[in-house]
Amino acid sequence: MTPIPIQQATRRRKALRAWFDPRGRGLGFIAFALQRITGLGLVLYLLLHMAVLTTLLQGESAWDQFVAFAKSPIMLLFDLLLIAGILIHGLNGLRVSIVGLGFGVKQHKTFFWIMMLLSALLFVYAGWLLFAH
């Protein structure tokens, strides 16, 4: 019997399942998956952002119209999502980098919760700035 390549063996072994299947996994895995999802989300946002910036090519009034639309409450909710993504990705990324240099390795879970708490606090502050002003 010759062993068969991973991909042919079972659907379970495919990449998306490997990266995001939470069964039997712990906090470190959740942090990893979050970093990946938010990272990809931020890339998507960046592309969208650049596409939207091309509105500038259509002149001042087109841009002003877009800005007015962007300030609508529903778009502000998307801004909140973006802020959450940036905070989680950025602060967890900082944690990953520090742990990745061999510091706080044993405390990586506590470290994760501290970063998430910090994200939550900054998120509330950002939300307040966004909607109260």
Place this chain on the structure above:
Amino acid sequence: MSNNGRPGPKTPVTLKILRYKPGSIDPPRYDTFQVDADPLMTVLDALEEIRATEDPTLAYRHSCHHASCGTCAMKVNGKDVLSCVTKVLDQKSDVIVVEPLGTMPLVADLVVDMGDFARRYEPAGLSFVRESEYLTEAQTPEGVERYTRFESCIECGICLSACPVANTNASFIGPAGLAAWYRSLQKGDGERADILAAVDSDCGVWGCHGAMECTEACPSQVQPGDLIMYLRREVVKSKLPWAH
């Protein structure tokens, strides 16, 4: 002869086992079996019973039955464990899903190709071996210079299976291999620069994304994830301008 003949109350439990035989059970499917478990029955005991009484074609690996040989590793309800020390009733579920380890190619049923593990692990050499501190005065047989013993790593492959990135990076040295390189560094086996060069790549320390699931899953306290982080620090330190 249920539960190795142990008397006492039994709880019926269903085992949902992944089956795969190239050419015959292909694609893989799940078969279910019923066992009567007592509190001491391990998942490996259950597999042995199923093979003895219901399906002699059920394939799985095992040897020692006491968490030292590392052959019986598999996924039980999604968690990578040694089946010989994982109790059926401790799972606290009526249906227990038993699957082969991830990452390594599947050979049959619960058996994966450990050659994949060895290929990643072996370049570091047998660094988890040391001179035995037991019975140092004992005579050695002819041809054996001195007794050696394994340190913690039992080469079970659980870390490689639990790693969320090893699955999609076939050339990643993986947790056990990187931990072995770190052990070599600690023990001074080989040139420091050579060891650091061997792990300073996307297939080495930079292939790790710090999910730490290997440390979480390791049944033998090797804590490979932690060692990868320490190894990474050594790599970075060696590159600092004032390191030279």
